[in-house]
Amino acid sequence: MSIKSSLFFFFLVPLLFKTSFPAFLAPITKDLAKTKYSLSIYLKTPPQHTNLVLDLGASFTLLDCSNYTSSTYRTIPCGSSLCTSLGSSCTLCSGSSGPGCSNNSCALLLGKSRKLVTGEAGFDSLYLHVTNGRNPGRLGVIPEFMFSCTLLKGLVKGASGLTGFGRSTLSLPAQVSNFSSENLIFTLCLSGSPSAPGVAFFGIDGPYYFHPEIDLSKHFNYTPLIMLNQVGSRTISYTDSSNEYFIGLTSIKVNGKAIEFDRTLLSTTKNGFGGTKLSTMTPYTVLQTTIFNALTEAFVKEELARFNLTVTTPVKPFKVCYEAKDILSTHVGPSVPTIDLVLHDEDVVWRIFGSNSMVRVFREGTDHLWCLGFLDGGLKPRTSIVIGGHQMEDNLLQFDLGSKRLGFTSSVLVHGTMCANFNFTMQDQ
Template identity: 40%
Template sequence: MLVLCPSNPTLHGIVQVGPVCQDALSMQSTNGSYLTLPHYIFPCATNYMIPGLPDGVTGVVGLGRSRISLPSQLSSALGLDKRFTICLPSSSKAKGFIVFGSNGIDISSLPLTYTPLLSNPVSTVIAPRGEPSYEYFIGVKSVTINSKVVPFNTSMLVIDRKSGYGGTKISTGYPYSTLKTEIYKAFIETFIREAEAMKLKKVAAVEPFAACFSVLVARTKFRPMVPTIDLVLESGGVWRMFGGNSMVEVGKGVMCLGFVEEEIREFKEEEERTSIVIGGHQLEDIVLRFDLALSTMAFSAAQSTCSKYFNFTSKA
């Protein structure tokens, strides 16, 4: 019997060995018709792997670069282009979207930044020895806050080809961006210094966050007005984060910087190897297009809502 190792991305470092299953998968296309993937391959796991998922959710779908990820299976079975476009909503009341293939969504009006997807020859999760990582890594060469360089050893941003440590990846399995301790401490210190220069009032920290402030405005695309964070890309350009993507509202009038420090694990095999993980909160209301065939990723600036670029009622 064939087996795979299913995992819940919210339970970092925990996997199970599960049987490989096959079933038909039906998905609605953007023209209103339905496409069927007749032999969809997926692993099964026990209820032990469910904790941490939202209420009512009983599984996760793999969108990585492996041959059995959903984008890869849709491409090989149905001939769709090996790419997908995704936008995560910033509110549970709003709608996000994911579109597989090249058709069905026009984002040509968006100013997009393109950057190569990098390979990591060593898996960053528990996997058979010699297995590469199927996650999405991008090249970041430095981090600035209000144009001030965050001081840390930037060699941590380079992927070690032997150990798989280092680099920057994108993962919705992390609710907030996660930084290695050395980077995190310098990042927090720089942000607090710049925030205080902007006359923001620092208040008591609220776990798991380290930098919280008294802010009396609603969170929007650009607000609150806080220091601007830039990930400076190796390919040129920056990934700019305003207050809407950097801050988390934790109470009335209190917002915290939504970046967290890496968790210290009992076993080295369970620790996060990547120096910077760009998590879900920082991806909200941003249109991302992953092109697996060309190994590139494109991203927009933060939008007011995901639905601005996708008509959820259209049959065309």
């Protein structure tokens, strides 16, 4: 069964019911062409299967509301107490045209730049499957899910919008948590497979079972999430660095050896400069130039010392590539030097094995390559290190906003499973 048909079956089978059950889940699929991840949910009345690009650091959900039809959609009146609390403006249309542009309705800002537009804020019903951490159960409804209607172009194929998972009261996890009256906690397991989805959990701190009956919640290490000051005005904007997830990296090691660079670049200012953040919208980890140079030089040196391997002509956007035939395969990916992200304590380490450090690249007229999946972000980026989607795949990541900490497992391949191994077989719960 294809991923498209299996997900359709997964969503369609169960009966709907209103619930305060605290734990929910949704599949996450990967678009290989654009290296983005989409959350599969149900939206509107009657419920319609909807794919939304997952934006880990964004404030709220954006929907393309062209041809939008739902019996439960409603706008927020301009001048209402809710609209005022959002610090929002009002939409101005030549005439009421339904979702996306209704006169005298509240609007949400899509960006801080004056060149970016506002989108009409509205409510509709959101449906997610309840879960015990082992299987999906029946659909539960969150009846007043707030989002912004706008016109979106250039999304991944089959996506109807983008959904924000950031530290905002309007993010999808926050609204689900608010409805279920539980602490704000969500967990992501991104799959790199084009045919089998990963999974997002909401409102459950474990267990998380993956085939063959492995509870990955037992393998977490924890590090504090760094909370930034609110950036800009009190107006809620889709993009705001105060809603992104920063962690406190203190050093980087290659094969257990610390690389040398200016460690002050790892410090995060209260308005979001420097430091290390996580992003599902960034395909590969991006490093400030001096950090990138130190990492790649150390990696090449270690690979030369271990296997006498030298780099070959790289393929953009990568700078370090090897002939794939020269690199051995292991259960954790290509056999290459490990990269350790050392966090708040020397013993708290996010270890990156070959499956997450290397990217398989096909070069015309030759055998394929393995390329180091880290990119040069320039000398003066806003954020010194942005951990991208490829480095998060097959890693279970728990964002516990109540405890202000990130739980991480490093590669779950070490434990004999992967993010594509969650069992989506329906169970009554």
